Amino acid sequence: MPNKFYVGGRIIKTALAVGLSIFIVQSLGFERVTLAAIVAMVTTQRTFYRSIVRSAARLGSVLLGAVLGTLFGLMLGNSPLAFGVVTIFVILSCLRLNWQDNILITAVVAIGIMSSEAASLPMYSVEQFLSALIGAVVALGIxxxxxxxxQDDVKTKLQEIELSLSVMMNDVAREMLNTGKAAEDFELRAADIKREIKVGLELSKLFQEEQKFSLTKETQADRYRDALRKFSSQAERLVEMHNLAIRMEDDVPQARPIARLLRLLRRVQIRRLTGRPTHKDLLDTLIINLEADFKEMELPKTRAEFISRSSLVHLFKEIKKYYRRTGELPPVLQEEANIKRKLKKLKERGRERQK
Incomplete structure (x- = not known):
């Protein structure tokens, strides 16, 4: 049973940011530490870019609340009527600035300043804004x-999905050669791949936010998303192949080379992802020869033979679609492939020296 109370990195970062912000604010002798804690908490996000956006929005709302609270506090005091009037102005101001998400914190800051017993409201407002600023800066630093x-998470997810697709391709090839034997839980595994692809797309979105500060990797996140979307299409192709393969009732001679072609596509898939040559001309020639073999097939003599051949023909079409889609995969795992090739060369050189 999974742990429902797992303490992750973001929780630890948030606690550290809140604790350090309060320590600094208390060391400076500020009366209240609430704003420093709140801003530090909301600033700690999953990406640095998102943290900057959130902190800027919260600091803006704190500044607006401080200004309104100071003005209405000096003019109307801290009567219930004054709190109601400042609330109206807070809501109208935030709506005008399109800050709907910041209405609550702006109102809390304004009412907090008006209800304080500070000798000087302007100085207390400056202190509150500095407290919020410290919370934001500390959280951003952490x-x-x-x-x-x-990026590493997306690459790992891509590798996992590619491996799952390869296993499913092998299952379809085996079903073509062993009629009547269907792979277990095939469609459930395809549904799992769909869910993993959604997770990968979310991770790539987070990585895309990180790239906003990097000019050298501007398109890498887009390549990851492109590969994941193509994987989603490939999973649908494999489900269709599986449905056609399990319909085959009799063995068909052409099934063996087509199964071999599907297994070759497993290698093409990983080679495309790692930026290695795929021998496209040889594969194109193989597909053309298989198409010629289909044209020379004799007419079926039984109903079972007709269903098997018809299923195999449609399955071959799906494989060609899969092949075309595979040719569009970007080399998103190229760095790992280059590292592996370098390690292999080093090992070979070491063996030669030993000889």
Whole structure:
């Protein structure tokens, strides 16, 4: 049973940001530490870019609340009527600025300043804004120093999905050669791949936010998203192949080379992702020869033979669609492939020296 109370990195970062912000504010002798804690908490996000956006929005709302609270506090005091009037102005101001999400914190700051017993409301407002600023700066610093590596997470997810697709391709090939034997839980595994692709797309979105500060990797996140979307289409193709393969009632001679072609596509798929040559000309020639073999097939003599051949013909069409889609996969795992090739060369050189 999974742990429902798992303490992740973001929770630890948030607690650290809140604690450090309060420590600094208390060391400076500020009366209240609430704003520093609130701003630090909402600033700690999953990406550094998102943290900057959130902190800017919250600091703006704190500044607006401080100004309105000071003005209405000096003019109307801290009567119930004054609190009601400042609330109206807070809501109208936030709506005018399109800050609907900041209405609550703006109102809390304004009412908090008006209800304070500080000798000087302007100085107390400055103190509150500085407290919020400290919370934002501390949280930004911690989020920058301990930023998660979403790129590695996306690559890992891509590798997992590619492996699952390869297993499913092998299952379809086996079904073509062993009529009447269907792979277990095939469609459930395809549904799992769909869910994993959604997770991968979310991770790539987070990585895309990280790239907003990097000019050298501007399109890498887009390549990841492109590969994941193509994987989604490939999963649908494999489900259709599976449905056609399990319809085959008799063995068909052409099933063996087509199954071999599907297994070759497993290698093409990983080679495309790792930026290695795929021998496209040889595969194109193989497909053309298989198409010629289909044209020379004798007419079926039984109903079972007709269903098997018809299913195989449609399955071959799906494989060709899968092949075309595979040719569009971007080399998103190229770095790992280059590292593996370098390690292989080093090992070979080491063996030669030993000889």
């Amino acid at each position: 989020n920058f120093l301990f930023a998660p590596h979403h």
